[in-house]
Each structure stands twice: as C-alpha cells, then as structure tokens.
Amino acid sequence: MTTRAGGCSAGPYASMNLGEFVGDDPAAVAHNRARLAEQIGARAVFLQQVHGVRVVHVTAQDAWPGSATLHQADACVTAEPGLACVVQAADCLPVLFAAARGVAVGAAHAGWRGLAGGVLEQTLQAVCAAGRCQPAEVSAWLGACIGPDDFEVGADVLHAFGAPAVPGQSAPHFKAGAADRWWADLARLARQRLTQSGVKVVSGGTWPTHGSRFFSFRRDRGLTGRMGAAIWIRG
Template sequence: MTTRAGGVSVGGYESLNLGRAVADDPAAVTENRRRVAQAVGASPVFLKQVHGSTVLRLEPTHVAADADPPPADASISTDPSIACAVMVADCLPVLFAAPGAVGAAHAGWRGLAGGVLDHTVAALCEAAGTDPRSIHAWMGACIGPEAFEVGADVLQAFEVDAVHRDQPLFRFQPNEAGEPRWRADLAGLARRRLQRLGLVPAAITGGGWCTFSQPSRFFSFRHERVDGRRSGRMAAVIRLR
C-alpha cells in the first residue's frame, strides 16, 4: 500500500497522489502512477470505484492506453503482468492472494455492507479453482475506530439494532449536540465478514493503521472535510508472481 511519500505532487497532494479526480496536476498523477507500476513490476488497473460490489476480472484489454473499464470496486487477476489496485483515502483496501490468482477490494462501509468482499472471494475461488480456506487477506490503512463516526443508517446497513448500544464493533458515543452517534470499527467488520466467508482467521492480517490520525503519512478524505486541506488518494496494489 502506498502512503503520501515518494511522488512528485505538491501542496495538499504532496507527494504520491494517485487520484485523477481531485484537481491535482494530471502530469504529476501520471508520473506517480508510473512509479507505482515500476515498484510493483506490473501494470496496475485503477478502477472506476462507486462504493458498490462489482468485481472485474482483469484482462490485457484493461491496460491498453484507451481502456475504459466499467465501474467496479474490486478486481481479480490471473496474469502476472496485470496488477489489481484499489484507491482509498479512508475506506478500507483488502488485498487477496490465492494459488494462481490475486485480488483487491475497495471496502468502505457501503461496499462492505453490500457484499464486495463476498463477491471478491467468490470470484477468486472460481478463478483459482480453490476454496476460501486457501485464501490470504491483508487489510490496509483505513479510518480507525476512534475516528470513524457514523449514524444509525450505518448500523442498519449491517443489521445492527441501534437500541442495543453496546456493540463490539460499534461503540456508542453521542456528538457535541447530543445526537446519537457511534464509532465504527471498519477493519473489524471486514475481519468478521472474511471469517464468515470461510477464510482461516490466521490468514487475515493487517488493518492496524488509521488514515485520519496520521495526516502526515496518509491521505484522508474525512480529514480534508475537517480542516479544509486538499487530499489525494493512495492505492493498495497486488500482483501475481
């Protein structure tokens, strides 16, 4: 997973911004993406992410100069020359490795509740001819449970009863106006979902970094809303050897 370091962007996008839709200099973004591709040793396919659950199986056509892939929030690859990539700036990136295939999923709360991890694991199992017990998952940096304030709509999306306020992954904490709010553990929710999908608990790692609390290291969309500073996008990338 990338951080802010190692690129050529300036200002609020300093320095390795990979997002093209955040008003950064397009030439700087192109150079930043080139550096990531060089470091990975393959061509990353950056998706049109819409907080959904569609999984795209990557093909050589997706790395062509004029490629226009359909919207998706996850991808899988069985080609060592094509890397899976998801961009984030608070949402949780999850990378997957299976015998003969890799995958990446963009798991914000909407995608997570909508089944993006479920669909990615299913697509990976089909492509690799395996089952979830042979899959390894790694969770990158996302907004942490001390900073991720959510409302009752998020609890409802995960079928959690807001009346019962003592939840292991949703800590009740009203805001300054006294309105009901919770602190959500996004990585914890993903870990629970992956275990329910059949992944071995020991094969699920990562998820210990908070993008919001480390603004000098990570881009954070929510931090941008709090202090008004522009924010870039990071990426989690994986390729098959």
C-alpha cells in the first residue's frame, strides 16, 4: 500500500496521489500511476469506485494505461501473473486477498456501505472461484483506514450492520459517543466478516489514516488525494 509520499502531485494532493477525478492535475496522476507500476513491476488495473459491492474479473486488457473500459466496481480479481489489482482509499478500508500458492488474488474497497453490503464476501467468493479453492485457503490483509477514534457515525451505520442503536450504549465494534453518535471500528468490522466467512488468516488493519502519513477524506474535508493498495501474482 502506498502512502502520500513519493509522487509529484502538489497542494492538497501532495504528493503520491493515485486518484483520478479528485481535482488533481491529470498529468501528475499519470506520472504517479506509472511510478507505482514501475516500483511493483506489474501492470495495474484501476477501478471507478462507487461504494458498492460489484466485483470484476480483470485481465491484461483492463490494465492502465490503454484500457478501453474503466470498470465501475469496488473490487477486482485476477489469476493472471504480472497484473496488479488496485483499489484506492483515503479513509475507506482496502482489503487484499491471496489464494494459497498464489493462484488468484483480489482487492476490495470497503467503506462502511460496501462493507455492510457484502463487498468482502463477494470478493472472497470471486477469489475462491478464480483459484478453485475454499475460503480457508485464502489470506486477507487490511490496509490503512480511518481509525476507531476518528470515525464518528450515526444510527444509520449501526443499523446497516444489524447492531442496536441505543444512544449512550456501545455495540460490538461501535463505542458510544455523545448523544446519538458512535465511534466505529472499521477494521474490526471487516475482520469479523472475514472470519465469519471462513478466512483463517487476516492481518494488517493497524494504520490509521488520520495522521500526516496518509490521505484522509475526513481530516482534509474532502479535498485530498488517494492512496493505492495493490496485489499481484509475480510473473
């Protein structure tokens, strides 16, 4: 996973912004994406993320640059070596999946809407199908996301996860705040869903985006860049 350092973007996007359509100079974004591909030694597939649950199976034809189609989805899966599945984030949780023996990989963008809607379960199912394996044979890694002390939410978020929303009372992975507000632990909610789906190995999820190392949509009030989390099968 990238941080905000190491690119050429300026201003609120400084410096390794990988996100298009966020207000940054397109030439700077192209430079940063090319640098990412060079550093990892793989062609990268980017998505048009919409906070949904759609998963796409990608091939070399989908790689940036030159792809004729920008998939509108929040997760992608591949079994092709040398092709990196990339998701972008700036508080939302990126989750990377790897089937045993490296036969298939996947990446998911999990904001609270996608997480509650099942984007991780859908991605896991797609990785298992591509790798002809079971969930217990898949490892998951959680990237940097908004931390549990920074993610203030309302009752609608608790309802989306089937949790009771009683003002002043905490719920699993939701700490009670002032009035009818709670503090949500996005990484723990993701771990719970992954383990319930049969994933045995889940790591990461300990880096909060609110500090200066990462882009943060909430901290910067929407004017910010995007990090990238990538996974690929070595060619």
